[in-house]
Amino acid sequence: MSLKDKIKKTLVQELDLIDINPNEINDKDPLFGDEGLGLDSLDAVEIVVLVQKFFNAEIKDIEEGKIALQSVNSLAKFIEEKQ
Amino acid sequence: MNMNKKNNTAWSSRSLASAFAHKIFYYAIRIAGRGIAYFMLFFVVGFYTCIPKIRNRSREYRIKRFGERSFLGELTDCFRLQMEFGKMLVDRAVMGILGEFIMSATEQDKQTMTDLISQGRGLILITGHVGCWQLGMSVLDSLDVPKAVVMYRDDSDVDKHYFEHNKKTNELPFTIIDPRSPMGGTLEMMNVLKKGGILCMMGDRNFGSPNGIVDVNFMNGNINVPISAYKIASAMEVPIIATFSHRTGAGQGQIWISRLIDVPQNLGRSMDAYRPYAQLFADGLDEFVDAHPFQFYNFFNMWKNAE
Numbered sequence: 001m002s003l004k005d006k007i008k009k010t011l012v013q014e015l016d017l018i019d020i021n022p023n024e025i026n027d028k029d030p031l032f033g034d035e036g037l038g039l040d041s042l043d044a045v046e047i048v049v050l051v052q053k054f055f056n057a058e059i060k061d062i063e064e065g066k067i068a069l070q071s072v073n074s075l076a077k078f079i080e081e082k083q
Numbered sequence: 084m085n086m087n088k089k090n091n092t093a094w095s096s097r098s099l100a101s102a103f104a105h106k107i108f109y110y111a112i113r114i115a116g117r118g119i120a121y122f123m124l125f126f127v128v129g130f131y132t133c134i135p136k137i138r139n140r141s142r143e144y145r146i147k148r149f150g151e152r153s154f155l156g157e158l159t160d161c162f163r164l165q166m167e168f169g170k171m172l173v174d175r176a177v178m179g180i181l182g183e184f185i186m187s188a189t190e191q192d193k194q195t196m197t198d199l200i201s202q203g204r205g206l207i208l209i210t211g212h213v214g215c216w217q218l219g220m221s222v223l224d225s226l227d228v229p230k231a232v233v234m235y236r237d238d239s240d241v242d243k244h245y246f247e248h249n250k251k252t253n254e255l256p257f258t259i260i261d262p263r264s265p266m267g268g269t270l271e272m273m274n275v276l277k278k279g280g281i282l283c284m285m286g287d288r289n290f291g292s293p294n295g296i297v298d299v300n301f302m303n304g305n306i307n308v309p310i311s312a313y314k315i316a317s318a319m320e321v322p323i324i325a326t327f328s329h330r331t332g333a334g335q336g337q338i339w340i341s342r343l344i345d346v347p348q349n350l351g352r353s354m355d356a357y358r359p360y361a362q363l364f365a366d367g368l369d370e371f372v373d374a375h376p377f378q379f380y381n382f383f384n385m386w387k388n389a390e
Contacts, residue, residue: 015351015352016351016352016353032266040267040294040295041266041267041268041269041295041311042267042269042294042295042310042311042314043352044266044267044269044270045269045273045314045315045318045319046314046318046352048270048273048318049318049319059270060274061270061271061274062264062265062266062270062271062274065265065266065270066265066266069266
């Protein structure tokens with residue numbers, strides 16, 4: 001399984017996104033806001049925790065978070081850089 | 084808690100008075116101290132109490148707390164409520180300008196905070212718009228850990244916080260996190276907690292987003308309160324204490340721990356999962372209002388949108 005697929009699967013499972021199939025998530029879709037996955041700022045808390053827990057990559061501050069948490073693409077890139 | 088959306092709250096942090104009126108108070112405090120400001124406040128509050136629209140802002144609360152009152156009773160209650168609020172604002176300005184304010188806490192409460200901080204997991208203090216909440220953080224000065232306050236300010240707000248009076252120093256007593264910043268400031272909040280710091284949040288108002296709120300019972304009615312504190316606590320295994328502070332006299336206040344709220348780990352995305360913990364906070368607020376009915380400063384109908 002590729003890193004991006006693993007990220008999608010982890011997001012869906014850990015955030016209980018029951019209406020979303022991981023395979024239907026576009027790599028470029030925004031994670032937050034009305035478009036894309038439609039997550040909100042409170043979900044960011046869980047994503048930061050699960051990125052550390054499942055991918056051993058720590059999002060240390062808002063600057064890193066703003067870049068990493070844009071899409072599956074950006075999250076994968078961030079994790080690859082940290083690993 | 085998406086702060087990028089337009090704020091559609093029923094309340095505003097904007098002051099009733101103009102910037103000029105505030106400056107008059109600041110100058111008076113510089114020249115003659117707290118007493119003259121309290122004296123001026125008497126007339127200002129008296130003026131505002133005469134305006135029905137202003138009285139209506141706190142009407143729902145007063146009815147729930149004191150019941151239906153005669154016109155004179157209503158005027159008296161409203162005056163006392165606004166006078167207490169005004170004194171808190173004066174105390175805040177005096178603290179900023181003259182550095183005079185004594186915030187106390189019982190030894191037991193101090194020890195509880197110290198013990199929780201020493202666990203190194205961070206600590207969330209959740210409080211409400213009551214008493215002298217804006218000065219409550221001063222009791223934490225002795226704790227050598229990062230401190231942050233989640234603070235919303237109306238863009239047109241003209242009233243100064245106590246730490247904004249001293250322009251000579253850029254050193255703030257705590258970091259301010261704006262909930263309207265990207266991702267609602269949650270990453271900054273987590274950053275403080277990761278360092279074992281103290282994060283202070285308001286538990287009695289939401290900031291305009293329909294997301295991230297639950298309804299809880301408060302004063303025999305339902306109000307909407309934010310769940311962000313409980314969600315962060317659950318995700319990061321951080322303890323929460325509900326604290327409230329009340330003015331005990333001119334330039335004096337006391338902060339007390341209402342209850343320790345232990346939120347289980349991994350409660351997930353369901354808002355309902357966080358309701359019991361938000362209710363614990365509301366229960367604490369209920370007790371505060373019972374003990375200090377004139378130190379409750381939510382000047383809007385909190386029950387309107389949740390019922």
